[in-house]
Every structure is written in C-alpha cells, then in structure tokens.
Amino acid sequence: MKILTLTGAGISAESGIPTFRDANGLWEGHRLEDVATPEAFQRDPDLVHHFYNERRRQLQHPSIEPNPAHFALAEFEHQHQDEFLLVTQNIDNLHRRAGSQRIVAMHGELLKARCIDSGAIFDWTDDLNRSTVHPGNPDSVGRLRPHVVWFGEMPLGLDEIHEAAAEADLFIAIGTSAVVYPAAAIVEWTQASCRRIEINLDATPRSPMFDQSIRGKASVEVPKFLASLR
Numbered sequence: 001m002k003i004l005t006l007t008g009a010g011i012s013a014e015s016g017i018p019t020f021r022d023a024n025g026l027w028e029g030h031r032l033e034d035v036a037t038p039e040a041f042q043r044d045p046d047l048v049h050h051f052y053n054e055r056r057r058q059l060q061h062p063s064i065e066p067n068p069a070h071f072a073l074a075e076f077e078h079q080h081q082d083e084f085l086l087v088t089q090n091i092d093n094l095h096r097r098a099g100s101q102r103i104v105a106m107h108g109e110l111l112k113a114r115c116i117d118s119g120a121i122f123d124w125t126d127d128l129n130r131s132t133v134h135p136g137n138p139d140s141v142g143r144l145r146p147h148v149v150w151f152g153e154m155p156l157g158l159d160e161i162h163e164a165a166a167e168a169d170l171f172i173a174i175g176t177s178a179v180v181y182p183a184a185a186i187v188e189w190t191q192a193s194c195r196r197i198e199i200n201l202d203a204t205p206r207s208p209m210f211d212q213s214i215r216g217k218a219s220v221e222v223p224k225f226l227a228s229l230r
C-alpha cells in the first residue's frame, strides 16, 4: 500500500508554533502576502529578514519540540519504509527532529539559507541580514535569503509530489486549511481509488473531497488513526 501524507501548520500548533490563519494571516500589522513575496524582499529586505529571523529564533527555542503527531508519522514511516512519503508545507524542522526521513519540504526550510546568485543552499541557524557574508565567498555580502518559498514562487518537489499522489492508495492531509495552492490541489491529483483522509480541527474548503474527515487535535488523532491501520 502506497501512502502519501501532507502536513500543514496545524500539526505543529501543539508544539508551540502559531499557525498562519489562526493569527488572521497578520504579522505586526502586515498581511502575510506583503511579507512573504519576492517583491517585498526587493522593496524592504530588512522587514522580510526580520520576519524570518524571528521565526528562526522561535523555532530554536528550547520549548519547541515535536509532538506525538510528528513522532507517530516518523514511527509509521519506519514501519512502511519505501511505501511512505511525507510532504510538508511547514518550514519548521519538527518532522526531521521526530525522526522522519523521506520528507519533501515543499515550501522550503527555515533553517537553511540560499544564495540569490548561485542558488547554493546552506544550513543556517543565525539571523540573516543585508550584511551577512556568504560562507564560501567573503566578497559576496547580503546575497543570502531564507530558503523558503514565497507567494508567487514555485513550490519545491512538485514532480515527486505529483508522482506520489498518482500512485497513492491512501492520502492523509493533516492540519492544513487547504487554501494555499498547489498544496490544496494534491488531493485532486490522487486516483479515484485512493482512500482520502483529512485530520483537522475544523472543516476546510477541501473537506468534501475526502472519504473521511476526522475532527480533532493532530497530537491525538494522528497516532490514533495510524494505529488503526495496523
């Protein structure tokens, strides 16, 4: 049985990372779409760096840890190996920290930086700003950006996601409001024969596409559902 899982901010909410829509998509009075775009970065790089620097610091706070939903997915992957692919919209590293191995981080990763000129990607735990020096080239200053996907940019790993969706016998969407595309369309890329399960606190615009919608907290419902498959 081939299994594809898609996660969103809801799976990390109980780990202490606020979701996007629960905060009304606002950050310090800015609309998210005004901060998380290539245009915003060109117009006001300090603001955009500040936004992601805060998030990067928050993610590394000792109180932030994977929760039972992250651990249950990692354990499930361990038991199903090649049959399982985890696609996440989250830019946190909680799936990795819980032990998941095969992860497509379709919206990028907060603890990575990317060179605007070469595309080279580096592990990154510090702040980024306009005077950050490229680790491999001291002459290149202020040319690193967060390795995240902004509105208007192409998500990462779409070919692999398409293929996994087309082959999936079971698709599980967890903690996503299903309003940001193309992630919200992945359920439509699965075959009619694929069993589709949604686990979320609330109904979403995509709920009618699923065979079963499980309403509740990810930390409770994900371990329970995965155990029911054994």
Ligand code: OAD
Binding pocket: 007, 008, 009, 010, 011, 013, 014, 019, 020, 021, 022, 032, 036, 089, 090, 107, 149, 150, 151, 174, 175, 176, 177, 178, 179, 180, 199, 200, 201, 202, 204, 216, 217, 218, 219
């Ligand atoms: P959202 O913040 O839009 O949605 C989170 C969903 O999780 C909501 O439907 C909540 O009801 C649900 N939820 C909250 N707490 C939960 C819990 N404990 N257990 C289960 N469900 C819970 O987050 P995403 O759908 O991930 O994109 O947002 C998608 C994308 O929009 C993000 O990746 C980001 C954002 O703009 C980019 O930055 C490109």
